[in-house]
Amino acid sequence: MPHSAYFKQSCRLCPRLANFLDDVKLKHPDYHALPVAPFGDPDARLLIVGLAPGMHGANASGRPFTGDYAGLLLYKALYDFGFSNQLESTSLADGLQLSNCRITNAVKCLPPQNKPTGDEIKQCNPYLAAEIKTLPKHSVILALGNIAHQAVLRAYGLKVTTAKFGHHTLYDLPDSNKLVSSYHCSRYNVQTKRLSMEMLAAVFADIRDLLA
Numbered sequence: 001m002p003h004s005a006y007f008k009q010s011c012r013l014c015p016r017l018a019n020f021l022d023d024v025k026l027k028h029p030d031y032h033a034l035p036v037a038p039f040g041d042p043d044a045r046l047l048i049v050g051l052a053p054g055m056h057g058a059n060a061s062g063r064p065f066t067g068d069y070a071g072l073l074l075y076k077a078l079y080d081f082g083f084s085n086q087l088e089s090t091s092l093a094d095g096l097q098l099s100n101c102r103i104t105n106a107v108k109c110l111p112p113q114n115k116p117t118g119d120e121i122k123q124c125n126p127y128l129a130a131e132i133k134t135l136p137k138h139s140v141i142l143a144l145g146n147i148a149h150q151a152v153l154r155a156y157g158l159k160v161t162t163a164k165f166g167h168h169t170l171y172d173l174p175d176s177n178k179l180v181s182s183y184h185c186s187r188y189n190v191q192t193k194r195l196s197m198e199m200l201a202a203v204f205a206d207i208r209d210l211l212a
């Protein structure tokens with residue numbers, strides 16, 4: 001079943017987020033301002049999990065990590081490692097296609113101040129769990145940041161203490177899949193040099209080997 005069957009653009013399960021999106025749509029009628037669907041290859045063996053749409057990025061464009069700083073390093077790495085046909089992701093109409101890779105978020109709606117609450121992360125988790133279930137055997141899940149890392153563990157019904165978050169870590173998941181985690185490619189992390197292009201490329205080099 002395609003992953004889109006596991007995503008509801010009409011979802012309003014989190015009242016705070018749904019109301020916030022209504023307000024954002026009034027201020028920015030040209031923005032997507034709805035839950036942002038997973039994007040990419042439905043048969044992918046690499047699932048990338050981010051945090052949540054950014055206000056002027058995914059929330060505006062309707063595609064994860066698209067239209068703001070957070071996507072720059074990520075899409076470059078995807079291009080460099082052969083998962084994307086384009087270096088940059090700018091809009092739904094840019095012709096970018098991912099192969100063997102799909103990108104989603106732990107929380108599908110833009111949260112105020114970029115901070116979803118614990119309850120919102122929990123509420124959204126069944127969508128992620130359903131997406132993970134569509135992965136072929138021996139897939140790799142790349143979690144960008146601690147919230148995504150914990151959301152993946154939760155989706156598997158694992159305690160967050162099962163696997164500590166760290167940059168460039170690798171854990172075996174209870175099925176045949178692997179969890180690779182990385183610092184999030186946010187503007188803050190890049191500008192403070194917590195994450196560099198070289199560091200992200202090293203993570204992708206391992207992912208390429210895991211998928212071989």
Ligand SMILES: O=c1cc[nH]c(=O)[nH]1
Nearest residue numbers: 050051052058064065
């Ligand atoms: O985690 C993030 C950050 C920006 N854009 C996304 O789609 N996800």
